[in-house]
Amino acid sequence: MTTLQPPVAAEPRPAPPPAKRDRRSWTGWGFIGPFVAVFALVFLAPIAYSIYLSLFRDQLIGGNQFVGLDNYTRALQDEAFWSAVGRVALFLVIQVPIMLGIALLVALALDSGRLYGKSFFRITIFLPYAVPAVVATLMWGFMYGTKYGLVGDINSAFGVTLPDLLSPSWVLASIGNIVTWEFVGYNMLIFYSALRVVPTSLYEAAEIDGAGQWRIISAIKLPAIRGALVIATIFSIIGSFQLFNEPSILRPLALNSITTDFTPNYYTYSLSFNGQQHNYSATVAIIMGVITMIVAYVVQLRGMRKGA
Amino acid sequence: MSTTVTASPAKNTAPRLRTPRKKHSPGKPKRNVLLTVLMALMVLYTVVPLIWLVINSTKTQAGLADSNGLWFAHDFALWDNIRTTFTYHDGIFGRWLLNTLLYVVLGAGGATLLAVLGGYALAKFQFPGKRAIFAVVIGAVAVPATALAVPTFLMFSKMGLTDTPWAVIIPSLVSPFGLYLMWVFAAEAIPTELLEAARMDGASEVRTFFQVALPLLAPGIVTVLLFTTVATWNNYFLPLIMLKDPDWYPLTLGLSAWSSQAQTIGGDVIFNLVITGSLLTIIPLIAAFLFLQKYWQSGLAAGSVKE
Numbered sequence: 005m006t007t008l009q010p011p012v013a014a015e016p017r018p019a020p021p022p023a024k025r026d027r028r029s030w031t032g033w034g035f036i037g038p039f040v041a042v043f044a045l046v047f048l049a050p051i052a053y054s055i056y057l058s059l060f061r062d063q064l065i066g067g068n069q070f071v072g073l074d075n076y077t078r079a080l081q082d083e084a085f086w087s088a089v090g091r092v093a094l095f096l097v098i099q100v101p102i103m104l105g106i107a108l109l110v111a112l113a114l115d116s117g118r119l120y121g122k123s124f125f126r127i128t129i130f131l132p133y134a135v136p137a138v139v140a141t142l143m144w145g146f147m148y149g150t151k152y153g154l155v156g157d158i159n160s161a162f163g164v165t166l167p168d169l170l171s172p173s174w175v176l177a178s179i180g181n182i183v184t185w186e187f188v189g190y191n192m193l194i195f196y197s198a199l200r201v202v203p204t205s206l207y208e209a210a211e212i213d214g215a216g217q218w219r220i221i222s223a224i225k226l227p228a229i230r231g232a233l234v235i236a237t238i239f240s241i242i243g244s245f246q247l248f249n250e251p252s253i254l255r256p257l258a259l260n261s262i263t264t265d266f267t268p269n270y271y272t273y274s275l276s277f278n279g280q281q282h283n284y285s286a287t288v289a290i291i292m293g294v295i296t297m298i299v300a301y302v303v304q305l306r307g308m309r310k311g312a
Numbered sequence: 313m314s315t316t317v318t319a320s321p322a323k324n325t326a327p328r329l330r331t332p333r334k335k336h337s338p339g340k341p342k343r344n345v346l347l348t349v350l351m352a353l354m355v356l357y358t359v360v361p362l363i364w365l366v367i368n369s370t371k372t373q374a375g376l377a378d379s380n381g382l383w384f385a386h387d388f389a390l391w392d393n394i395r396t397t398f399t400y401h402d403g404i405f406g407r408w409l410l411n412t413l414l415y416v417v418l419g420a421g422g423a424t425l426l427a428v429l430g431g432y433a434l435a436k437f438q439f440p441g442k443r444a445i446f447a448v449v450i451g452a453v454a455v456p457a458t459a460l461a462v463p464t465f466l467m468f469s470k471m472g473l474t475d476t477p478w479a480v481i482i483p484s485l486v487s488p489f490g491l492y493l494m495w496v497f498a499a500e501a502i503p504t505e506l507l508e509a510a511r512m513d514g515a516s517e518v519r520t521f522f523q524v525a526l527p528l529l530a531p532g533i534v535t536v537l538l539f540t541t542v543a544t545w546n547n548y549f550l551p552l553i554m555l556k557d558p559d560w561y562p563l564t565l566g567l568s569a570w571s572s573q574a575q576t577i578g579g580d581v582i583f584n585l586v587i588t589g590s591l592l593t594i595i596p597l598i599a600a601f602l603f604l605q606k607y608w609q610s611g612l613a614a615g616s617v618k619e
Binding site for chain 1: 341342343344345347348350351354355357358359361362364365368380381382426427429430432433434436437438439440441442445448449451452453455459460461462463464465466467482483485486488491517521542545546548549552553563564565567568571572574575583586587590593594597598600601602605609612
């Protein structure tokens with residue numbers, strides 16, 4: 005990291021004002037300018053362009069035509085889109101609480117000081133985060149398989165027939181397991197870091213008042229890390245609504261179970277890159293973005309207000 | 313009597329969070345066997361797939377099919393698999409590895425640099441537009457990155473950037489999470505008086521940043537660098553959209569191409585190479601996390617203070 009030559013922006017440095025309070029100058033822009041410039045290029049411009057695209061339709065005859073909100077009315081009545089939304093919503097409602105629940109329990113266990121080999125547990129459980137989604141999905145995909153995988157081994161060893169985890173009725177749960185495996189350690193680390201900075205004097209006071217461990221957890225620890233819980237929940241919601249990597253990589257192994265409109269993101273991807281329907285794809289992406297932001301915002305409001 | 317040392321990074325200048333940790337109560341909490349066993353189960357869940365990967369990278373394509381997934385086959389083919397992984401298809405795997413390194417050095421390195429500069433500015437300067445920047449950046453985090461992918465692809469395609477490394481590197485340069493982390497970290501780690509003192513002594517802003525601020529930011533920088541590295545190393549969606557030419561693929565895209573080639577008619581089934589390649593892909597990152605543990609964990613802990 006020392007090899008990079010920082011492009012220090014031209015410093016509009018006015019004569020240093022003698023008054024100490026007067027730090028309100030443009031100097032800060034010299035430092036944040038580069039970030040803002042790239043941010044504008046890769047975040048703001050695509051958002052604007054996407055909104056622009058969603059208002060047009062590419063006709064075979066007549067070329068690009070302004071169609072107003074037609075694409076939006078089409079999307080709102082699009083069954084493929086809504087069934088994809090339903091699928092990720094189901095995923096969200098089941099997978100996210102399981103993942104965050106496990107992460108929280110592990111973080112509390114680590115924080116309790118009652119474990120043997122604490123740092124071993126902490127780093128090992130975190131490790132899957134360093135595994136790319138592609139590799140994680142390939143690994144689990146092979147393991148799910150009846151041919152090479154563990155499921156096949158268990159079947160032949162015990163003479164049982166486990167359900168095919170890549171079949172249409174199981175594949176969403178199988179993906180849920182992959183995502184849980186990938187992110188449980190990451191969320192655990194966020195919770196654990198937040199727990200570490202809770203002032204210990206609170207625990208002592210509570211114990212003197214006769215509070216047990218569970219009471220300390222529910223009355224002190226959980227409220228103290230509420231911010232971390234809310235942030236992790238929001239990131240998980242965004243992640244669920246964006247689900248793409250795992251289903252798309254698993255698809256070659258489960259062609260019958262995973263369709264190209266399996267999730268909203270997969271749907272926009274297919275529309276754009278297989279169907280060349282860029283305008284409609286942009287529309288679907290915008291609607292999904294708006295849904296995500298609304299849900300994230302509601303969760304944030306509720307999470308922050310509760311018991312405050 | 314309790315000798316409590318409250319870990320309060322707000323007071324520590326450089327959050328070296330190896331400080332003696334809180335003790336929960338008068339007397340140490342008892343170690344709990346049951347809790348440890350439950351955690352061991354959790355560890356099992358975590359490592360079984362990784363063990364599976366290691367074991368199966370020692371098998372030939374035939375061995376994969378007819379041996380137990382969690383034990384070795386008759387012949388030990390690991391070295392052979394590694395050699396084949398690097399020589400298959402004119403050594404394209406090595407090329408993918410170099411591409412990934414290129415994307416990480418420029419993408420993650422650049423993202424970290426921008427986040428450090430920006431976080432420092434947000435933490436230590438008052439300037440016009442600061443609140444707007446904050447609002448927009450935080451709002452943008454909620455925008456699904458994949459929702460941006462299609463328009464970004466179309467924009468880049470018009471600029472002639474698709475199918476070049478720039479299409480992967482430029483979007484990787486922005487890490488809102490890195491900016492946030494650096495901002496919180498800089499606010500904690502750099503005492504404003506120290507900056508004032510440097511300025512009083514006539515140091516320029518650039519010099520103050522490099523000589524006073526930067527050393528204090530080191531743990532935060534390692535943390536952000538590690539997380540942006542993971543994001544770039546593991547990136548799949550962006551290169552999938554932007555790149556057609558396999559010569560520019562990163563490892564992730566290459567591996568998934570190898571995996572799905574079994575599905576194409578007449579495609580070579582090379583699951584043994586997919587598995588060995590996967591193992592080779594995760595080793596560098598796991599090693600980085602293990603070796604830099606001390607730094608990134610303290611950086612992360614400081615980042616969560618403000619929540």
